[in-house]
Every structure is written in C-alpha cells, then in structure tokens.
C-alpha cells in the first residue's frame with residue numbers, strides 16, 4: 001500500500017510538471033514553413049524554429065476562447081499543486097484508515113479544468129491550421145495525457161486508505 005501511495009505521489013508530480021510544460025511551451029500545433037523551417041503555435045505565441053516568436057493572429061472571438069484555455073490551464077496547475085500540498089498535509093495529520101477525500105476532490109477539480117481547456121482548444125483551434133504539414137504538437141498531447149493521469153490520480157486518492 002505504501003508503494004502504491006508513493007507511486008501515485010510520483011505520477012501526481014509528473015502530471016503537474018507536464019501541465020506546466022504543456023501550458024508554457026507553444027507547441028500545441030506544429031508545422032513547417034518550408035522544408036527546413038519548422039513552426040509551431042501554442043496558447044501564447046506562434047514561433048518559427050522555436051526561437052523567433054510573435055503574437056498569435058486569430059480573430060477576436062478566437063482570442064477570447066484562447067484566453068479561456070489559458071485561464072483553465074493555469075487553474076489546473078494551481079489545483080494540482082494545492083492537491084499535492086493537501087496530500088502531504090493529510091499524510092501527516094490524518095488518522096489511519098481514513099481516505100484522502102480532500103486531496104482526491106481537489107485533484108478531480110483539476111481534472112475538470114483540464115477537460116474544459118483541452119476541449120475548447122480541440123474544438124476550435126486545430127482546424128485553423130490548414131497547411132498540409134500542420135499537425136498536433138506535443139503540448140496538445142501532454143494536455144490530454146494530464147487529463148487521463150489527473151483523473152486516475154484523483155480517483156485513487158478517493159479510494160485509498162491511509163495505512
């Protein structure tokens with residue numbers, strides 16, 4: 001049981017790191033300008049070769065949708081962090097045999113925020129990149145992996161008892 005708790009703790013930290021990377025790295029969509037020149041686009045900037053970055057050039061409607069994605073990703077990071085702190089607090093203060101309810105519920109709120117952010121992005125943005133070279137980037141994939149991990153971690157916190 002202790003091994004399982006340690007495992008969940010590690011996955012929780014990994015999820016938090018992946019959420020952070022996914023939010024700040026501008027590679028939700030990736031493509032090519034020419035044969036040797038790659039470009040990418042994320043929640044904040046569009047970049048050439050990952051170095052020369054400019055602001056995104058979406059319409060006003062899409063920019064406000066993008067702001068919502070940014071906000072929910074940041075909320076998700078904050079809640080996964082609060083959940084991690086709660087886990088440590090509960091680990092040291094809770095009586096044996098009790099479940100990590102607070103930790104689990106906060107993690108499931110984080111899961112909900114990732115669900116909202118990733119759904120908005122998936123519904124609105126990939127189709128704006130029409131070039132044949134354009135494809136989903138690693139930030140996008142990380143966001144959906146975090147979606148799965150945060151759900152599993154949240155549910156396991158609810159199920160597991162402190163030994």
Ligand SMILES: *[C@@H]1O[C@H](CO)[C@@H](O)[C@H](O)[C@H]1NC(C)=O
Nearest residue numbers: 029030031039040041129131
């Ligand atoms: C990369 O640049 C091309 C040409 O300007 C553009 O059509 C494509 O949408 C861009 N891709 C990304 C992911 O920004």
